[in-house]
Amino acid sequence: MxxxxxxxxxxxxxxxxxxxxxxxxxxxxxxxxxxxxxxxxxxxxxxxxxxxxxxxxxxxxxxxxxxxxxxxxxxxxxxxxxxxxxxxxxxxxxxxxxxxxxxxxxxxxxxxxxxxxxxxxxAPNFAIGAVLMMQFAQKAAQYLPDVEIIELHHDQKLDAPSGTALKTAEMIAEVRATKKQGNSAEKELLPGARGADYEGMKIHSVRLPGLIAHQQVLFGGTGEGLTIRHDSYDRxxxxxxxxxxxxxxxxxxxxxxxxxxxx
Amino acid sequence: MxxxxxxxxxxxxxxxxxxxxxxxxxxxxxxxxxxxxxxxxxxxxxxxxxxxxxxxxxxxxxxxxxxxxxxxxxxxxxxxxxxxxxxxxxxxxxxxxxxxxxxxxxxxxxxxxxxxxxxxxxAPNFAIGAVLMMQFAQKAAQYLPDVEIIELHHDQKLDAPSGTALKTAEMIAEVRATKKQGNSAEKELLPGARGADYEGMKIHSVRLPGLIAHQQVLFGGTGEGLTIRHDSYDRxxxxxxxxxxxxxxxxxxxxxxxxxxxx
Amino acid sequence: MxxxxxxxxxxxxxxxxxxxxxxxxxxxxxxxxxxxxxxxxxxxxxxxxxxxxxxxxxxxxxxxxxxxxxxxxxxxxxxxxxxxxxxxxxxxxxxxxxxxxxxxxxxxxxxxxxxxxxxxxxAPNFAIGAVLMMQFAQKAAQYLPDVEIIELHHDQKLDAPSGTALKTAEMIAEVRATKKQGNSAEKELLPGARGADYEGMKIHSVRLPGLIAHQQVLFGGTGEGLTIRHDSYDRxxxxxxxxxxxxxxxxxxxxxxxxxxxx
Amino acid sequence: MxxxxxxxxxxxxxxxxxxxxxxxxxxxxxxxxxxxxxxxxxxxxxxxxxxxxxxxxxxxxxxxxxxxxxxxxxxxxxxxxxxxxxxxxxxxxxxxxxxxxxxxxxxxxxxxxxxxxxxxxxAPNFAIGAVLMMQFAQKAAQYLPDVEIIELHHDQKLDAPSGTALKTAEMIAEVRATKKQGNSAEKELLPGARGADYEGMKIHSVRLPGLIAHQQVLFGGTGEGLTIRHDSYDRxxxxxxxxxxxxxxxxxxxxxxxxxxxx
Structure with missing residues (x-):
C-alpha cells in the first residue's frame, strides 16, 4: 500500500x-x-x-x-x-x-x-491519452514528415489553436526539418482555408457546441495515412x-x- | 434491357x-x-x-x-x-x-x-455518396445550424477550399440564416487557425500525400454532434x-x- | 411567447x-x-x-x-x-x-x-442528431445498399447492439431488399469478427471506458464511402x-x- | 549515392x-x-x-x-x-x-x-504507417489496457479478422495482462455484436465495397479515448x-x- x-x-x-x-x-x-x-x-x-x-x-x-x-x-x-x-x-x-x-x-x-x-x-497535463498522442505524433513525424493538426473544441473556447495543438506542433518541429507542405502553387480561394502555419505544418481549429476537447494529428505518405486522435470527454x-x-x-x-x- | x-x-x-x-x-x-x-x-x-x-x-x-x-x-x-x-x-x-x-x-x-x-x-457530380452528403448536410443545417466543413485532398491539389466544399457551403447557406459561430471574443493566436469563412461557417482544407478526396461536414448541438463524411477512393x-x-x-x-x- | x-x-x-x-x-x-x-x-x-x-x-x-x-x-x-x-x-x-x-x-x-x-x-428519442442520422441512413441505403453499423458506448452498458443501432437497422431493412454482403466465401478466423447480422447487414458494438454514446453508419459503393456519425456527449x-x-x-x-x- | x-x-x-x-x-x-x-x-x-x-x-x-x-x-x-x-x-x-x-x-x-x-x-510489412500504428498500439496498451480493434477492408476479402489486426492484437497481448473488458453481465442480443475475442480484447471486421485497407485501434480510459488509425490507399x-x-x-x-x- x-x-x-x-x-x-x-x-x-x-x-x-x-x-x-x-x-x-x-x-x-x-x-x-x-x-x-x-x-x-x-x-x-x-x-x-x-x-x-x-x-x-x-x-x-x-x-x-x-x-x-x-x-x-x-x-x-x-x-x-x-x-x-x-x-x-x-x-x-x-x-x-x-x-x-x-x-x-x-x-x-x-x-x-x-x-x-x-x-x-x-505534470502540466496528466491525461495519459493526450500525452501519448503527442509522443506518438513526434515519433511518426520522423518517418512521415507531412502532417496537419485538427483540434476540435466547444464553441466557447477563446483561443485558436489550442494549447495542446501548439505543444504538439512544437514537439513535431523539434524532430523534423522545416518543410513547406502542399502544392507550391497552392491558392486559397477563401483566406484561411489552409489553416494556420507552424513551421510549414498546418493547424485547423474547429469550434462547435456539443464538442468537448478533441485533437487529431494526420500524417500522409505515399499511398497511406496515419491518424492519431485523442478525445477528452471529462475532466x-x-x-x-x-x-x-x-x-x-x-x-x-x-x-x-x-x-x-x-x- | x-x-x-x-x-x-x-x-x-x-x-x-x-x-x-x-x-x-x-x-x-x-x-x-x-x-x-x-x-x-x-x-x-x-x-x-x-x-x-x-x-x-x-x-x-x-x-x-x-x-x-x-x-x-x-x-x-x-x-x-x-x-x-x-x-x-x-x-x-x-x-x-x-x-x-x-x-x-x-x-x-x-x-x-x-x-x-x-x-x-x-450531372456535374455523379458520385452518389457525395451528392447524398450535400443533401443531408443541407437538411441537417436546418436543425443544427452550427456547422464546419473539413475537406481533405492529396497535396498536389491547387485550390482550397475544394469545389465540393464550396458547393456544400452554398447549399447550407440557402437554408440557414447567416450566423456568426463560435465565441464572439474568439482570438486566432496564429492567423488562419479558424479556417475560411463562408457566411459565418468555417471551412478547413487539409492537403496530404496519400489522401485522395474526402470531406466531412460537422454539426454541433447541445450535448451532441452529427458528422457526415464522404470518401472518394477512385474515379x-x-x-x-x-x-x-x-x-x-x-x-x-x-x-x-x-x-x-x-x- | x-x-x-x-x-x-x-x-x-x-x-x-x-x-x-x-x-x-x-x-x-x-x-x-x-x-x-x-x-x-x-x-x-x-x-x-x-x-x-x-x-x-x-x-x-x-x-x-x-x-x-x-x-x-x-x-x-x-x-x-x-x-x-x-x-x-x-x-x-x-x-x-x-x-x-x-x-x-x-x-x-x-x-x-x-x-x-x-x-x-x-418521441421516444428527442436527440435531433440521432434522429437525423437514422433518417439519412434510411435514405442512403436506397442508393448504397452495402452498409454496416458500428455503435460505441461506455463499458458499463449491458446490451449489445444498442437500441439505436437496432432501430437504425430496422429502418434500413424497410427500404432495401435483404442482401448478403461481403465475399460469399468469407471466413471468420475468430468467431464474431464479422459482427452481428441483421437481415444481411452487420452490426458491431464497441464498449470502452470513457466513451459515452456514439454510432456510425458506413455505406460503401464502387470507389466511394459515405459515413454518418452521431455523438451523444451529454443527456x-x-x-x-x-x-x-x-x-x-x-x-x-x-x-x-x-x-x-x-x- | x-x-x-x-x-x-x-x-x-x-x-x-x-x-x-x-x-x-x-x-x-x-x-x-x-x-x-x-x-x-x-x-x-x-x-x-x-x-x-x-x-x-x-x-x-x-x-x-x-x-x-x-x-x-x-x-x-x-x-x-x-x-x-x-x-x-x-x-x-x-x-x-x-x-x-x-x-x-x-x-x-x-x-x-x-x-x-x-x-x-x-520485413513482412513495409508500410511505415502500419508498422507505426502497431508500435504505438503496443505502447498505449501499457497505460490504457482497455482496447478494441476495428479493421475495415473491401468486401472481396476472405478472412476476418485481417492479418494486421491479428498481429496488432498479438503485440498488445504481449504487454498487457489478459483482461476481460466490458460489463461482466454484458449480453449479446444478436450473436457476434461484440466481435471476436482475442485474450479479452475485441476485434471487429467491416467489409464494404469501396474500402481498401484500414484499421483503427481504440483505447479508452477514464473520461478519455485514444484512437490510432492507419489507411492504406494504394499498394x-x-x-x-x-x-x-x-x-x-x-x-x-x-x-x-x-x-x-x-x-
Whole structure:
C-alpha cells in the first residue's frame, strides 16, 4: 500500500484526486490538507461520509502526525513550489498538477531530489491519452514528415489553436526539418482555408457546441495515412495519469517534469 | 434491357462508362461514338477484345444504323450541348457528365424535353455518396445550424477550399440564416487557425500525400454532434450514379439538372 | 411567447426540460406539475431560486388556475397516457418524452387530436442528431445498399447492439431488399469478427471506458464511402428536440409519433 | 549515392521498387535481376524507355559485372533465402520483402551478418504507417489496457479478422495482462455484436465495397479515448518503408527482422 496525502483537497481537482486515491486498491489515503478546511476529519465533509482520515490546515501539523509516501498537490501557483520543496524535505515524493513553476524552481527541485534520491513529478497535463498522442505524433513525424493538426473544441473556447495543438506542433518541429507542405502553387480561394502555419505544418481549429476537447494529428505518405486522435470527454481524464504518477514516483530517485518522461 | 450508346468512349470517363454498361445485366451496349476512333467495331480495341459493338465517328451515321434508349455523354464542352440536343431530337434520353452548359442551354433543353416528353439528365457530380452528403448536410443545417466543413485532398491539389466544399457551403447557406459561430471574443493566436469563412461557417482544407478526396461536414448541438463524411477512393465512384441515371431517365418525361434531383 | 407547463419536473429529464423552457426566449414557463412536490412555487426549490411559477400536485388543479399552449411530459409510463389525453382534452398540445404507450393508445390519441384539430408529439428519442442520422441512413441505403453499423458506448452498458443501432437497422431493412454482403466465401478466423447480422447487414458494438454514446453508419459503393456519425456527449442532447417539438406542435392539427416525422 | 540492385524486377512489387529507386535522388539503380527477363537493358522494356541499366537473368552473372551496396528482393519464397544469403556473401546488404523464411533461416542469416558485419533487413510489412500504428498500439496498451480493434477492408476479402489486426492484437497481448473488458453481465442480443475475442480484447471486421485497407485501434480510459488509425490507399504505400530500409541497412552491421526494429 502506498500512503498518500492530498493537498488542496477542497478544490475541484483535489477533490477528484481524493476520490481516486480512496477508490484505488493499492493506495491508502492517510491525510488531506487544505488551508480553508473547517473540519478535522474527512467524514465531517458531506462528500466523504465514511472516510475517517484527518484533515489538516497546516502542512507543518500534517507531517508531525502522519507518515506518507506520496504528496499529491492540486493547490495554487502561489504555494505550489513551497509545498513541493517541503514534501521533498520530508521524504514524501510529490506528484504535482499545480502550475506556475519557474524554470529555476524546477532546476532546483531536480537537483535537490537527485542529491537526496527522492522521486517526484510535475505534470502540466496528466491525461495519459493526450500525452501519448503527442509522443506518438513526434515519433511518426520522423518517418512521415507531412502532417496537419485538427483540434476540435466547444464553441466557447477563446483561443485558436489550442494549447495542446501548439505543444504538439512544437514537439513535431523539434524532430523534423522545416518543410513547406502542399502544392507550391497552392491558392486559397477563401483566406484561411489552409489553416494556420507552424513551421510549414498546418493547424485547423474547429469550434462547435456539443464538442468537448478533441485533437487529431494526420500524417500522409505515399499511398497511406496515419491518424492519431485523442478525445477528452471529462475532466476526470487526468486521474489515470495521477494514479500512474503515484505508483511510479515511489520507485524513482529523481524529479521528473512532464508525464511523457514517465511513459 | 435498356439499350445504351456511349459518346466519347475513348476518353477516361467514357471508357469507364463503356465498361460499366457492359457489366450491367439490365443494360445493353448498342454502339459507341468517338470522332477520333480509327476502328469500326469495339473488338478491334485491345481493351474490349470480345465486344462486337459498332464504333461510329459521326452521330448522324450512328442514329441511322442503331436504335437506343439512352445516350451517355462524356465528351467535351464544345460538343456537349449539340450532342444532348441531338439525342433528345432522336428520342434518346441523354445522361450527360460533360460540363460547360450555359444556363440558357439548360433552360432550352428542359423546355424541349418537356414539350416532347423525353427524359434527360445532366450531372456535374455523379458520385452518389457525395451528392447524398450535400443533401443531408443541407437538411441537417436546418436543425443544427452550427456547422464546419473539413475537406481533405492529396497535396498536389491547387485550390482550397475544394469545389465540393464550396458547393456544400452554398447549399447550407440557402437554408440557414447567416450566423456568426463560435465565441464572439474568439482570438486566432496564429492567423488562419479558424479556417475560411463562408457566411459565418468555417471551412478547413487539409492537403496530404496519400489522401485522395474526402470531406466531412460537422454539426454541433447541445450535448451532441452529427458528422457526415464522404470518401472518394477512385474515379470509378461516379459510375454508380451514371447507372442510376440510365435506369431513371427512361421513365422520365422531363430534363433534370443535378443528380440530387433524382435522389 | 408559447406558454408551457412541465409535468414531472422533479425527475432528471423534467428538471432539464424546465431549465430549457426558462432559458428559451420564445417560451414562457407558466406552471410545473409533480405529484411528489412539497412546495407551492418554484422559487422554494433550491434549483430555481428566482423563478416565481406555481407548482401543482394535481393536474386538475393546474388547469383550473393556469392557461397553457404546450404540455411537456417527462413522467412515468403509468400516467403518461392519462396525462396526454388530459392535455388534449384541455386543448394543450402535448410534447411527450415518457415511454410505454401501446399502439392502441397512440391510435386513439391520433384520432382524438385529428377530430379536435390539436397538435401533439410523442418521441421516444428527442436527440435531433440521432434522429437525423437514422433518417439519412434510411435514405442512403436506397442508393448504397452495402452498409454496416458500428455503435460505441461506455463499458458499463449491458446490451449489445444498442437500441439505436437496432432501430437504425430496422429502418434500413424497410427500404432495401435483404442482401448478403461481403465475399460469399468469407471466413471468420475468430468467431464474431464479422459482427452481428441483421437481415444481411452487420452490426458491431464497441464498449470502452470513457466513451459515452456514439454510432456510425458506413455505406460503401464502387470507389466511394459515405459515413454518418452521431455523438451523444451529454443527456442534455435531447433538449433541442424538445424545444423544436414545442415550437412545432402549436401549429399542428394532428398528433405525431416520432421526432423524425417533424423533420 | 547508394548503389542498388532490384531482384524480381518484373513482378508487381519489384517493378514498383525499381521505379522508387530511379526516382530517389540518393539512390542509383545499377542493375536488375529477373530469371524471366528476355532483354539485356532496361530501356528495352516499354515501362523504362530511358533507363540504361543492365538486366540479368542469373545472380552469378550480375555480381561479376556490377558492384552494389543494397540488394532489394521482391521475388518468390522458393529463392528468397538463397538470394538473401548470396547477397550477404557478396557484401551487398539485402532489403527483402519476399516472404517464406523459416525461423532457422532467419537465425542463420542473422548469425552470418553479425559475423561479417553486414547489414540486412527482412520485413513482412513495409508500410511505415502500419508498422507505426502497431508500435504505438503496443505502447498505449501499457497505460490504457482497455482496447478494441476495428479493421475495415473491401468486401472481396476472405478472412476476418485481417492479418494486421491479428498481429496488432498479438503485440498488445504481449504487454498487457489478459483482461476481460466490458460489463461482466454484458449480453449479446444478436450473436457476434461484440466481435471476436482475442485474450479479452475485441476485434471487429467491416467489409464494404469501396474500402481498401484500414484499421483503427481504440483505447479508452477514464473520461478519455485514444484512437490510432492507419489507411492504406494504394499498394505503393510499402515503398517509403523500402526506401527507409535501403538508407538504413548500409550503416548496419546486423541483420534485422521486421521494419519496427528499425523505427
Amino acid at each position: 502506498i500512503k498518500v496525502i492530498v493537498a488542496g483537497y477542497q478544490g475541484k481537482m483535489g477533490s477528484t484526486a481524493t476520490k481516486m486515491v480512496l477508490s484505488h486498491t493499492e493506495f491508502e489515503l492517510v491525510a488531506v490538507l487544505d488551508p480553508h478546511a473547517e473540519i478535522n476529519a474527512l467524514w465531517e465533509d458531506a462528500a466523504f461520509p465514511d472516510v475517517n482520515v484527518p484533515v489538516f490546515k497546516k502542512k507543518e501539523d500534517l507531517v508531525k502526525k502522519v507518515q506518507a509516501d506520496v504528496w499529491i498537490d492540486f493547490t495554487i501557483p502561489a504555494v505550489a513550489y513551497e509545498h513541493t520543496r517541503f514534501a521533498l524535505e520530508h521524504k514524501i515524493a510529490p506528484v504535482v498538477g499545480t502550475t506556475g513553476f519557474t524554470d529555476a524552481q524546477v532546476t532546483e527541485l531536480k537537483a535537490y531530489a537527485k542529491a537526496h534520491k527522492i522521486g517526484g513529478l510535475i 476526470a481524464s487526468f486521474m489515470s495519469g495521477v494514479a500512474l504518477g503515484v505508483k511510479k514516483v515511489v520507485a524513482l530517485e529523481e524529479f521528473i517534469y512532464g508525464l511523457e518522461n514517465l511513459l | 435498356i439499350k445504351v450508346i456511349v459518346a466519347g468512349y475513348q476518353g477516361k470517363m467514357g471508357s469507364t462508362a463503356t465498361k460499366m454498361v457492359l457489366s450491367h445485366t439490365e443494360f445493353e451496349l448498342v454502339a459507341v461514338l468517338d470522332p477520333h476512333a480509327e476502328i469500326n467495331a469495339l473488338w478491334e480495341d485491345a481493351a474490349f477484345p470480345d465486344v462486337n459493338v459498332p464504333v461510329f465517328k459521326k452521330k448522324e451515321d450512328l442514329v441511322k444504323k442503331v436504335q437506343a434508349d439512352v445516350w451517355i455523354d462524356f465528351t467535351i464542352p464544345a460538343v456537349a450541348y449539340e450532342h444532348t440536343r441531338f439525342a433528345l431530337e432522336h428520342k434518346i434520353a441523354p445522361v450527360v457528365g460533360t460540363t460547360g452548359f450555359t444556363d440558357a442551354q439548360v433552360t432550352e433543353l428542359k423546355a424541349y424535353a418537356k414539350a416532347h416528353k423525353i427524359g434527360g439528365l445532366i 470509378a465512384s461516379f459510375m454508380s450514379g451514371v447507372a442510376l441515371g440510365v435506369k431513371k431517365v427512361v421513365a422520365l418525361e422531363e430534363f433534370i439538372y443535378g443528380l440530387e434531383n433524382l435522389l | 408559447i406558454k408551457v407547463i412541465v409535468a414531472g419536473y422533479q425527475g432528471k429529464m423534467g428538471s432539464t426540460a424546465t431549465k430549457m423552457v426558462l432559458s428559451h426566449t420564445e417560451f414562457e414557463l407558466v406552471a410545473v406539475l409533480d405529484p411528489h412536490a412539497e412546495i407551492n412555487a418554484l422559487w422554494e426549490d433550491a434549483a430555481f431560486p428566482d423563478v416565481n411559477v406555481p407548482v401543482f400536485k394535481k393536474k386538475e388543479d393546474l388547469v383550473k388556475k393556469v392557461q397553457a399552449d404546450v404540455w411537456i411530459d417527462f413522467t412515468i409510463p403509468a400516467v403518461a397516457y392519462e396525462h396526454t389525453r388530459f392535455a388534449l382534452e384541455h386543448k394543450i398540445a402535448p410534447v411527450v418524452g415518457t415511454t410505454g404507450f401501446t399502439d392502441a393508445q397512440v391510435t386513439e390519441l391520433k384520432a382524438y387530436a385529428k377530430a379536435h384539430k390539436i397538435g401533439g408529439l410523442i 442534455a442532447s435531447f433538449m433541442s428536440g424538445v424545444a423544436l417539438g414545442v415550437k412545432k406542435v402549436v401549429a399542428l392539427e394532428e398528433f405525431i409519433y416520432g421526432l423524425e416525422n417533424l423533420l | 547508394i548503389k542498388v540492385i532490384v531482384a524480381g524486377y518484373q513482378g508487381k512489387m519489384g517493378s514498383t521498387a525499381t521505379k522508387m529507386v530511379l526516382s530517389h535522388t540518393e539512390f542509383e539503380l545499377v542493375a536488375v535481376l529477373d530469371p524471366h527477363a528476355e532483354i539485356n537493358a532496361l530501356w528495352e522494356d516499354a515501362a523504362f524507355p530511358d533507363v540504361n541499366v543492365p538486366v540479368f537473368k542469373k545472380k552469378e552473372d550480375l555480381v561479376k559485372k556490377v558492384q552494389a551496396d543494397v540488394w532489394i528482393d521482391f521475388t518468390i519464397p522458393a529463392v528468397a533465402y538463397e538470394h538473401t544469403r548470396f547477397a550477404l556473401e557478396h557484401k551487398i546488404a539485402p532489403v527483402v520483402g519476399t516472404t517464406g523464411f523459416t525461423d532457422a533461416q532467419v537465425t542463420e542469416l542473422k548469425a552470418y551478418a553479425k559475423a561479417h558485419k553486414i547489414g540486412g533487413l527482412i 505503393a504505400s510499402f515503398m517509403s518503408g523500402v526506401a527507409l530500409g535501403v538508407k538504413k541497412v548500409v550503416a548496419l552491421e546486423e541483420f534485422i527482422y521486421g521494419l519496427e526494429n528499425l523505427l
